[in-house]
Amino acid sequence: MEMRVLIHAPRGRDAAVVESVISPHHQVHICSEGEGLLQCMDHGGAAAVVTEEALAEGHLMQELVQWLANQPSWSDFPFIVLATKQAGRRPANAVATLHSLGNVILLERPLNAETLASAADAAVRARKRQYATREYLEELGANRTEVERLNGQLEARILERTRELASANDRLMKEIAERERA
Numbered sequence: 001m002e003m004r005v006l007i008h009a010p011r012g013r014d015a016a017v018v019e020s021v022i023s024p025h026h027q028v029h030i031c032s033e034g035e036g037l038l039q040c041m042d043h044g045g046a047a048a049v050v051t052e053e054a055l056a057e058g059h060l061m062q063e064l065v066q067w068l069a070n071q072p073s074w075s076d077f078p079f080i081v082l083a084t085k086q087a088g089r090r091p092a093n094a095v096a097t098l099h100s101l102g103n104v105i106l107l108e109r110p111l112n113a114e115t116l117a118s119a120a121d122a123a124v125r126a127r128k129r130q131y132a133t134r135e136y137l138e139e140l141g142a143n144r145t146e147v148e149r150l151n152g153q154l155e156a157r158i159l160e161r162t163r164e165l166a167s168a169n170d171r172l173m174k175e176i177a178e179r180e181r182a
Contacts, residue, residue, distance in 0.1 A: 002044035002046065002131060003026070003027060003127075003128070004026070004029045004040075004045055005026045005027070005028050005029070005046055005120055005124065006028075006031055006041065006045045006049070007029070007031065007048070008031045008037040008049070008050045009030075009054060010032055010051075010057075014051055015032070018082075021116050021117055022116070022120045025117060025120070025121065029045075034054070034057065034060035035063075037060070041067060046123065046128070047080060047123035047124060048077070048078075049079075050079055050080070051082045052083045053084065055098075061097060064101060065101070068101065072134070076130060077102070078104075078126055078127060079123075080105045080116070080119050081101070081104055081105070081106050082111070084109060085108055085109060085110075086108070103126070105123060
């Protein structure tokens, strides 16, 4: 589930074409609705291929930015955005919008199938490293918890042994005092 590539291209044949290019190498799931994309991302994914026009529809962009703000510290969810061909440079607000997604690979259409497959491979590899980091952090947290538990046990044993030694010392001091009196 975590290694699937999510596709959100609600117009035309884009979703089917992207699926045909990526599916030989990766598990693919098509999300026809924007809310479906967010739900799929909640359940885990390696990357999302999204068309630029899909990002402009409704509140999807705002919801994605909010979702990204709430992702764990180890996560940097990758997006492959299929952009429409532009004559000249993109408007500054369009660039800012795309940058708000963070980890974005921007591919201008029409594009070569190898380019899309290569971008998907790179995004999946990056996500695998993120998942490895997550596992490492979880293992580190579990080890930290175990060390804290063992330290607590050690401190309790030290405290108990200190009490025993203090008690033995008190008994010896009483015996010494009794012998001196005797």
